[in-house]
Amino acid sequence: MYDVVQIHTHKRLFIGLLVASLLVVGLLVLSIWFLVFSPERSMIYKFVLLAVALVLLVTIMLAGIGLTAIVLTIIRARPFALLQGPTRVALNTFFPLVLMLGRLLKIDMNRIKNSFIEVNNSLVRVMQISVAPGQLLLLAPHCLQNSACVHKVAGNVNNCRQCGQCMVSDLLQLRDRYGIMVGMATGGTLARKYVQDYRPKAIVAIACERDLTSGILDANPVPVLGVTNLRPHGPCQDTQFSFRRVEGAIQYFLSDGSDHI
Numbered sequence: 447m448y449d450v451v452q453i454h455t456h457k458r459l460f461i462g463l464l465v466a467s468l469l470v471v472g473l474l475v476l477s478i479w480f481l482v483f484s485p486e487r488s489m490i491y492k493f494v495l496l497a498v499a500l501v502l503l504v505t506i507m508l509a510g511i512g513l514t515a516i517v518l519t520i521i522r523a524r525p526f527a528l529l530q531g532p533t534r535v536a537l538n539t540f541f542p543l544v545l546m547l548g549r550l551l552k553i554d555m556n557r558i559k560n561s562f563i564e565v566n567n568s569l570v571r572v573m574q575i576s577v578a579p580g581q582l583l584l585l586a587p588h589c590l591q592n593s594a595c596v597h598k599v600a601g602n603v604n605n606c607r608q609c610g611q612c613m614v615s616d617l618l619q620l621r622d623r624y625g626i627m628v629g630m631a632t633g634g635t636l637a638r639k640y641v642q643d644y645r646p647k648a649i650v651a652i653a654c655e656r657d658l659t660s661g662i663l664d665a666n667p668v669p670v671l672g673v674t675n676l677r678p679h680g681p682c683q684d685t686q687f688s689f690r691r692v693e694g695a696i697q698y699f700l701s702d703g704s705d706h707i
């Protein structure tokens with residue numbers, strides 16, 4: 447119950463900020479429009495401003511359609527295949543603006559990013575994506591590893607001895623149980639390399655809010671289900687994850703899409 451309430455609150459925050467961002471850009475277009483038709487300007491000046499205003503207007507319209515598609519997709523729990531493009535414009539183009547607005551309004555960045563992750567997960571879940579185990583990549587951060595462990599598992603998870611002192615052994619358990627690919631990354635560069643090398647059709651990613659949001663945007667158009675990590679010892683040290691949520695995400699991609707996180 448707690449999860450459901452939290453998740454709905456999360457989605458509302460991101461969508462609310464997205465609407466506010468659209469309004470801000472809309473005001474910008476109106477200002478440019480005013481400048482265009484104000485006197486004492488040359489024709490070229492007016493033409494350039496008009497072109498900029500039109501580009502912004504088209505972007506707003508696409509993002510507006512995308513925003514409507516996001517809200518309707520979440521409400522109906524069914525995707526709009528034809529509106530995938532505008533949905534991506536709304537998510538990708540306006541995300542930096544959403545963050546900027548959130549910063550101005552002094553909203554916690556992690557809350558906004560969590561909200562984005564929940565919106566993304568909802569959109570992926572309703573698409574009912576089904577892939578073979580060999581096409582699914584489970585990506586995890588190397589800070590899952592016990593900080594006292596001497597084995598070098600980042601880059602090669604097979605070096606883990608599965609002693610059970612940290613959740614790297616749980617990753618291997620999931621890999622062996624479902625026959626999926628697993629990668630442990632020290633950062634965005636190695637994560638992108640895994641995606642390039644393995645060419646997965648879908649990704650389950652465990653990370654902090656910051657890495658998950660950038661990872662989801664980077665991986666586009668590969669669908670990503672993001673699970674935020676648990677940080678009982680603070681950021682980047684001996685982190686953990688919810689086994690139930692990660693396994694649920696794997697099962698979603700491997701089944702007919704009916705099992706959700």
Ligand code: SF4
Pocket residue numbers: 591592595596597599605606607608609610611612613614615
């Ligand atoms: S499970 Fe044990 S061997 Fe594997 S990474 Fe964790 S501490 Fe090291």
